[in-house]
Amino acid sequence: MAILPKTDKYGLYEIRFESIGGLGANLAGKMLAEAGLKYLGLNVSSFSSYGSEKKGSPVKSFIRFAEPNTPIKVNSPVETPNILVVFHENLIKSMPVTLGCTEDTVIIVNSRKSPEELQDILKIPKGKIASIDATGIALEAKVKINGIILGAIAKAAGFITLEHINGIFEEIIGAKYPDLLKANINAIKKGYDELNLKEVALKKDYAFKPFVKADPALGYTNQIPGGIVPNPGNTVNKDLSAGRSGMIPVFHKDKCINCALCDVVCSDLCIVFKEENGQMFMKGVDYQFCKGCLKCVVICPKQALTEGVETEHDVKAMTVKLFSESDMAQNHK
Numbered sequence: 001m002a003i004l005p006k007t008d009k010y011g012l013y014e015i016r017f018e019s020i021g022g023l024g025a026n027l028a029g030k031m032l033a034e035a036g037l038k039y040l041g042l043n044v045s046s047f048s049s050y051g052s053e054k055k056g057s058p059v060k061s062f063i064r065f066a067e068p069n070t071p072i073k074v075n076s077p078v079e080t081p082n083i084l085v086v087f088h089e090n091l092i093k094s095m096p097v098t099l100g101c102t103e104d105t106v107i108i109v110n111s112r113k114s115p116e117e118l119q120d121i122l123k124i125p126k127g128k129i130a131s132i133d134a135t136g137i138a139l140e141a142k143v144k145i146n147g148i149i150l151g152a153i154a155k156a157a158g159f160i161t162l163e164h165i166n167g168i169f170e171e172i173i174g175a176k177y178p179d180l181l182k183a184n185i186n187a188i189k190k191g192y193d194e195l196n197l198k199e200v201a202l203k204k205d206y207a208f209k210p211f212v213k214a215d216p217a218l219g220y221t222n223q224i225p226g227g228i229v230p231n232p233g234n235t236v237n238k239d240l241s242a243g244r245s246g247m248i249p250v251f252h253k254d255k256c257i258n259c260a261l262c263d264v265v266c267s268d269l270c271i272v273f274k275e276e277n278g279q280m281f282m283k284g285v286d287y288q289f290c291k292g293c294l295k296c297v298v299i300c301p302k303q304a305l306t307e308g309v310e311t312e313h314d315v316k317a318m319t320v321k322l323f324s325e326s327d328m329a330q331n332h333k
Protein backbone atom coordinates (compact mmCIF):
# COMPACT_ATOMS: atom_id res chain seq x y z
CA MET A 1 0.00 0.00 0.00
CA ALA A 2 1.28 3.48 -0.90
CA ILE A 3 2.68 5.52 2.00
CA LEU A 4 2.69 8.90 0.26
CA PRO A 5 -0.70 10.62 -0.18
CA LYS A 6 0.13 12.22 -3.53
CA THR A 7 3.09 12.20 -5.92
CA ASP A 8 4.08 13.91 -9.20
CA LYS A 9 4.81 12.23 -12.55
CA TYR A 10 8.22 11.11 -11.24
CA GLY A 11 6.62 9.53 -8.16
CA LEU A 12 7.92 12.28 -5.85
CA TYR A 13 6.42 14.06 -2.84
CA GLU A 14 8.29 17.36 -2.50
CA ILE A 15 8.78 19.93 0.27
CA ARG A 16 10.48 23.35 0.03
CA PHE A 17 11.63 25.47 2.99
CA GLU A 18 12.06 29.24 2.50
CA SER A 19 14.17 30.49 5.38
CA ILE A 20 17.11 32.57 6.55
CA GLY A 21 20.44 31.48 8.02
CA GLY A 22 20.26 30.79 11.76
CA LEU A 23 16.73 29.34 11.96
CA GLY A 24 17.81 25.72 11.43
CA ALA A 25 16.06 25.03 8.09
CA ASN A 26 18.97 23.01 6.70
CA LEU A 27 19.09 20.69 9.75
CA ALA A 28 15.28 20.44 9.81
CA GLY A 29 15.29 19.27 6.17
CA LYS A 30 17.90 16.63 6.90
CA MET A 31 16.04 15.37 9.97
CA LEU A 32 12.73 15.22 8.08
CA ALA A 33 14.31 13.18 5.27
CA GLU A 34 16.02 10.91 7.78
CA ALA A 35 12.72 10.29 9.58
CA GLY A 36 11.12 9.24 6.25
CA LEU A 37 13.99 6.86 5.53
CA LYS A 38 14.33 5.37 9.01
CA TYR A 39 10.70 4.97 10.07
CA LEU A 40 8.86 4.59 6.74
CA GLY A 41 11.52 3.02 4.51
CA LEU A 42 10.97 5.74 1.87
CA ASN A 43 13.60 6.82 -0.62
CA VAL A 44 14.62 10.35 0.35
CA SER A 45 16.83 13.26 -0.64
CA SER A 46 17.56 16.52 1.14
CA PHE A 47 19.83 19.43 0.26
CA SER A 48 19.96 23.17 0.81
CA SER A 49 20.92 26.23 -1.14
CA TYR A 50 22.46 29.19 0.67
CA GLY A 51 24.89 31.99 -0.06
CA SER A 52 27.51 33.14 2.40
CA GLU A 53 26.35 30.80 5.20
CA LYS A 54 25.76 33.60 7.69
CA LYS A 55 22.89 34.43 10.03
CA GLY A 56 20.18 36.34 8.21
CA SER A 57 21.02 35.41 4.59
CA PRO A 58 18.36 33.58 2.51
CA VAL A 59 18.32 29.76 2.72
CA LYS A 60 16.22 27.27 0.75
CA SER A 61 15.98 23.61 1.71
CA PHE A 62 14.54 20.89 -0.52
CA ILE A 63 13.25 17.48 0.62
CA ARG A 64 11.98 14.69 -1.63
CA PHE A 65 10.25 11.45 -0.71
CA ALA A 66 9.51 8.50 -3.01
CA GLU A 67 7.97 5.07 -2.36
CA PRO A 68 10.55 2.32 -1.60
CA ASN A 69 10.35 0.95 -5.17
CA THR A 70 10.69 4.40 -6.84
CA PRO A 71 14.21 5.79 -7.27
CA ILE A 72 14.74 9.55 -6.92
CA LYS A 73 16.35 10.71 -10.14
CA VAL A 74 15.60 14.45 -9.85
CA ASN A 75 18.32 16.47 -8.14
CA SER A 76 17.29 20.04 -8.94
CA PRO A 77 15.60 22.48 -6.51
CA VAL A 78 11.94 21.76 -5.71
CA GLU A 79 9.83 23.84 -8.11
CA THR A 80 6.26 22.66 -7.40
CA PRO A 81 6.11 21.73 -3.72
CA ASN A 82 3.45 19.58 -2.04
CA ILE A 83 4.32 21.52 1.13
CA LEU A 84 5.91 24.99 1.24
CA VAL A 85 7.17 26.24 4.61
CA VAL A 86 7.98 29.93 5.17
CA PHE A 87 10.19 30.09 8.27
CA HIS A 88 9.85 33.88 8.74
CA GLU A 89 6.78 35.91 7.77
CA ASN A 90 8.89 38.93 6.76
CA LEU A 91 10.45 36.87 3.94
CA ILE A 92 7.16 37.20 2.05
CA LYS A 93 7.70 40.91 1.41
CA SER A 94 11.28 40.56 0.18
CA MET A 95 11.35 37.17 -1.62
CA PRO A 96 8.99 35.52 -4.18
CA VAL A 97 8.47 32.58 -1.81
CA THR A 98 5.30 31.17 -3.41
CA LEU A 99 6.67 30.64 -6.95
CA GLY A 100 5.60 27.22 -8.25
CA CYS A 101 2.81 26.74 -5.68
CA THR A 102 -0.50 25.33 -6.92
CA GLU A 103 -3.89 24.78 -5.33
CA ASP A 104 -2.55 21.38 -4.15
CA THR A 105 0.31 22.98 -2.17
CA VAL A 106 -0.09 23.25 1.60
CA ILE A 107 1.57 26.54 2.61
CA ILE A 108 2.75 26.72 6.24
CA VAL A 109 3.87 30.13 7.54
CA ASN A 110 5.56 30.91 10.87
CA SER A 111 3.11 33.63 11.87
CA ARG A 112 0.52 34.67 14.44
CA LYS A 113 -1.84 35.69 11.63
CA SER A 114 -4.84 33.63 10.54
CA PRO A 115 -4.75 31.63 7.27
CA GLU A 116 -7.25 34.14 5.80
CA GLU A 117 -4.96 37.09 6.65
CA LEU A 118 -1.98 35.21 5.23
CA GLN A 119 -3.87 34.56 1.97
CA ASP A 120 -3.91 38.34 1.34
CA ILE A 121 -0.22 38.70 2.24
CA LEU A 122 0.82 35.72 0.10
CA LYS A 123 -1.62 36.73 -2.69
CA ILE A 124 -2.69 33.11 -3.19
CA PRO A 125 -6.06 32.59 -4.97
CA LYS A 126 -7.07 29.43 -3.08
CA GLY A 127 -5.78 26.28 -1.42
CA LYS A 128 -4.63 25.17 2.00
CA ILE A 129 -2.84 27.75 4.16
CA ALA A 130 -1.64 27.07 7.69
CA SER A 131 -0.14 29.29 10.37
CA ILE A 132 1.90 28.38 13.42
CA ASP A 133 3.40 30.87 15.90
CA ALA A 134 6.71 28.99 15.93
CA THR A 135 8.68 32.06 17.05
CA GLY A 136 6.39 32.60 20.06
CA ILE A 137 6.56 28.91 21.06
CA ALA A 138 10.35 28.86 20.57
CA LEU A 139 10.93 31.98 22.69
CA GLU A 140 8.83 30.54 25.50
CA ALA A 141 10.50 27.11 25.35
CA LYS A 142 14.00 28.56 24.71
CA VAL A 143 14.54 26.35 21.64
CA LYS A 144 15.02 26.94 17.90
CA ILE A 145 11.94 27.00 15.70
CA ASN A 146 12.92 24.03 13.51
CA GLY A 147 11.43 21.30 15.76
CA ILE A 148 8.16 23.24 16.02
CA ILE A 149 8.04 23.53 12.23
CA LEU A 150 8.63 19.76 11.90
CA GLY A 151 5.74 19.12 14.32
CA ALA A 152 3.55 21.33 12.11
CA ILE A 153 4.69 19.48 8.96
CA ALA A 154 3.82 16.12 10.57
CA LYS A 155 0.25 17.34 11.06
CA ALA A 156 -0.06 18.82 7.56
CA ALA A 157 1.57 15.88 5.73
CA GLY A 158 -0.19 13.07 7.58
CA PHE A 159 2.18 10.23 6.65
CA ILE A 160 5.01 11.40 8.99
CA THR A 161 3.90 11.17 12.61
CA LEU A 162 4.80 13.04 15.77
CA GLU A 163 6.52 9.86 17.01
CA HIS A 164 8.75 9.83 13.90
CA ILE A 165 9.81 13.47 14.48
CA ASN A 166 10.39 12.84 18.19
CA GLY A 167 12.43 9.73 17.37
CA ILE A 168 14.76 11.55 15.00
CA PHE A 169 15.16 14.44 17.48
CA GLU A 170 16.05 11.99 20.25
CA GLU A 171 18.67 10.43 18.00
CA ILE A 172 20.26 13.62 16.63
CA ILE A 173 19.61 16.42 19.15
CA GLY A 174 19.53 14.04 22.14
CA ALA A 175 23.03 12.77 21.30
CA LYS A 176 24.49 16.25 20.81
CA TYR A 177 22.52 18.42 23.25
CA PRO A 178 20.79 16.11 25.78
CA ASP A 179 19.86 19.09 28.01
CA LEU A 180 17.76 20.60 25.19
CA LEU A 181 15.86 17.43 24.27
CA LYS A 182 12.90 17.69 26.68
CA ALA A 183 12.17 21.32 25.77
CA ASN A 184 12.37 20.44 22.06
CA ILE A 185 10.02 17.44 22.38
CA ASN A 186 7.45 19.65 24.17
CA ALA A 187 7.82 22.36 21.51
CA ILE A 188 7.41 19.81 18.65
CA LYS A 189 4.08 18.72 20.19
CA LYS A 190 2.96 22.36 20.39
CA GLY A 191 3.85 22.78 16.71
CA TYR A 192 1.66 19.76 15.92
CA ASP A 193 -1.25 20.73 18.19
CA GLU A 194 -1.36 24.46 17.41
CA LEU A 195 -1.10 24.36 13.60
CA ASN A 196 -4.05 26.36 12.25
CA LEU A 197 -4.72 24.77 8.83
CA LYS A 198 -7.58 25.99 6.64
CA GLU A 199 -8.83 25.66 3.07
CA VAL A 200 -9.21 29.32 2.10
CA ALA A 201 -11.99 30.57 -0.19
CA LEU A 202 -11.31 31.57 -3.81
CA LYS A 203 -10.09 35.18 -4.33
CA LYS A 204 -10.07 36.00 -8.03
CA ASP A 205 -7.76 39.02 -7.63
CA TYR A 206 -4.82 36.71 -7.00
CA ALA A 207 -3.12 34.11 -9.24
CA PHE A 208 -0.57 31.34 -8.78
CA LYS A 209 2.82 32.22 -10.27
CA PRO A 210 4.86 29.55 -12.09
CA PHE A 211 8.36 28.76 -10.87
CA VAL A 212 11.05 30.73 -12.69
CA LYS A 213 14.74 30.52 -12.03
CA ALA A 214 15.89 34.08 -11.40
CA ASP A 215 18.90 34.98 -13.52
CA PRO A 216 21.40 37.27 -11.77
CA ALA A 217 21.17 40.87 -13.01
CA LEU A 218 24.91 40.91 -13.73
CA GLY A 219 26.87 38.05 -15.32
CA TYR A 220 29.94 37.53 -17.50
CA THR A 221 28.21 39.13 -20.51
CA ASN A 222 27.31 42.43 -18.83
CA GLN A 223 29.48 42.76 -15.71
CA ILE A 224 31.11 46.17 -15.40
CA PRO A 225 34.92 45.81 -15.75
CA GLY A 226 36.43 45.62 -12.28
CA GLY A 227 33.12 44.40 -10.81
CA ILE A 228 30.69 46.10 -8.45
CA VAL A 229 28.67 45.04 -5.43
CA PRO A 230 25.11 45.97 -6.47
CA ASN A 231 23.40 45.39 -3.11
CA PRO A 232 25.78 45.95 -0.19
CA GLY A 233 24.60 45.34 3.37
CA ASN A 234 23.76 48.88 4.38
CA THR A 235 22.18 50.61 1.40
CA VAL A 236 19.04 52.57 2.22
CA ASN A 237 17.00 50.00 0.25
CA LYS A 238 18.11 47.01 2.31
CA ASP A 239 15.47 45.39 4.51
CA LEU A 240 16.98 43.26 7.29
CA SER A 241 13.73 42.63 9.16
CA ALA A 242 13.62 38.99 7.98
CA GLY A 243 16.99 38.46 9.69
CA ARG A 244 15.46 38.87 13.15
CA SER A 245 14.62 35.76 15.17
CA GLY A 246 11.74 37.27 17.13
CA MET A 247 13.41 39.85 19.39
CA ILE A 248 13.88 43.61 18.90
CA PRO A 249 15.52 46.42 20.88
CA VAL A 250 12.89 48.65 22.55
CA PHE A 251 13.88 52.28 23.26
CA HIS A 252 12.88 54.07 26.51
CA LYS A 253 13.55 57.76 25.89
CA ASP A 254 13.13 58.80 29.55
CA LYS A 255 16.12 56.65 30.62
CA CYS A 256 18.50 57.65 27.81
CA ILE A 257 21.58 59.81 28.56
CA ASN A 258 22.55 60.11 24.85
CA CYS A 259 25.95 58.49 25.41
CA ALA A 260 25.86 56.94 21.89
CA LEU A 261 27.34 53.60 22.97
CA CYS A 262 24.46 51.88 21.15
CA ASP A 263 25.40 53.72 17.96
CA VAL A 264 29.02 52.60 18.31
CA VAL A 265 28.16 48.87 18.56
CA CYS A 266 25.41 48.76 15.92
CA SER A 267 27.14 47.49 12.80
CA ASP A 268 24.04 48.14 10.70
CA LEU A 269 23.87 51.84 11.60
CA CYS A 270 20.20 51.69 12.55
CA ILE A 271 20.38 53.84 15.69
CA VAL A 272 19.03 57.30 14.82
CA PHE A 273 20.59 60.43 16.36
CA LYS A 274 19.42 63.94 15.46
CA GLU A 275 20.93 67.33 16.25
CA GLU A 276 19.05 69.82 18.40
CA ASN A 277 20.67 73.14 19.44
CA GLY A 278 24.16 71.85 18.69
CA GLN A 279 23.77 68.58 20.62
CA MET A 280 23.05 65.08 19.30
CA PHE A 281 20.08 63.23 20.80
CA MET A 282 19.15 59.55 20.47
CA LYS A 283 15.75 59.38 18.75
CA GLY A 284 15.15 55.65 18.28
CA VAL A 285 15.77 52.74 15.92
CA ASP A 286 15.15 52.33 12.19
CA TYR A 287 13.90 48.73 12.28
CA GLN A 288 14.17 48.34 8.50
CA PHE A 289 17.93 47.85 8.96
CA CYS A 290 17.84 46.13 12.37
CA LYS A 291 18.76 42.42 12.34
CA GLY A 292 17.87 41.98 16.02
CA CYS A 293 21.35 41.11 17.32
CA LEU A 294 20.61 43.07 20.54
CA LYS A 295 24.22 44.27 20.94
CA CYS A 296 22.79 47.74 21.62
CA VAL A 297 20.70 46.34 24.50
CA VAL A 298 23.74 44.68 26.05
CA ILE A 299 25.91 47.83 25.85
CA CYS A 300 23.33 50.38 27.07
CA PRO A 301 24.41 51.47 30.59
CA LYS A 302 20.97 52.83 31.58
CA GLN A 303 18.56 50.12 30.33
CA ALA A 304 17.24 52.72 27.90
CA LEU A 305 17.24 49.88 25.36
CA THR A 306 15.65 46.60 26.45
CA GLU A 307 14.84 43.43 24.54
CA GLY A 308 11.24 42.87 23.48
CA VAL A 309 9.27 40.22 21.62
CA GLU A 310 8.72 41.60 18.10
CA THR A 311 5.16 40.35 17.75
CA GLU A 312 4.14 42.19 20.94
CA HIS A 313 5.17 45.57 19.49
CA ASP A 314 4.03 47.75 16.62
CA VAL A 315 7.42 47.92 14.91
CA LYS A 316 6.14 50.15 12.11
CA ALA A 317 4.88 52.78 14.54
CA MET A 318 8.08 52.57 16.63
CA THR A 319 10.41 53.05 13.65
CA VAL A 320 12.32 56.33 13.48
CA LYS A 321 13.46 56.73 9.88
CA LEU A 322 17.17 57.09 9.27
CA PHE A 323 16.68 58.40 5.75
CA SER A 324 14.08 60.79 4.35
CA GLU A 325 11.74 59.77 1.53
CA SER A 326 13.83 61.89 -0.89
CA ASP A 327 17.04 60.09 0.20
CA MET A 328 15.34 56.75 -0.47
CA ALA A 329 14.08 57.89 -3.88
CA GLN A 330 17.55 59.20 -4.79
CA ASN A 331 19.08 55.80 -4.02
CA HIS A 332 16.62 54.07 -6.34
CA LYS A 333 17.78 56.13 -9.35
Ligand code: SF4
Pocket residue numbers: 255256257258259260261262263282299300301302303304305
Ligand atom coordinates in the same frame (compact mmCIF):
# COMPACT_ATOMS: atom_id res chain seq x y z
S1 SF4 B 1 23.44 53.36 24.90
FE1 SF4 B 1 21.50 53.64 26.00
S2 SF4 B 1 21.78 55.55 27.13
FE2 SF4 B 1 23.37 55.50 25.57
S3 SF4 B 1 22.46 56.60 23.80
FE3 SF4 B 1 22.03 54.43 23.52
S4 SF4 B 1 20.01 54.17 24.42
FE4 SF4 B 1 20.78 56.09 25.20
Ligand code: SF4
Pocket residue numbers: 248249265266267268269270271285289290291292293294295296297
Ligand atom coordinates in the same frame (compact mmCIF):
# COMPACT_ATOMS: atom_id res chain seq x y z
S1 SF4 C 1 19.61 44.99 17.65
FE1 SF4 C 1 20.59 46.96 18.08
S2 SF4 C 1 22.75 46.67 17.50
FE2 SF4 C 1 21.59 44.97 16.59
S3 SF4 C 1 21.08 45.67 14.52
FE3 SF4 C 1 19.33 46.23 15.83
S4 SF4 C 1 19.74 48.32 16.52
FE4 SF4 C 1 21.67 47.50 15.71
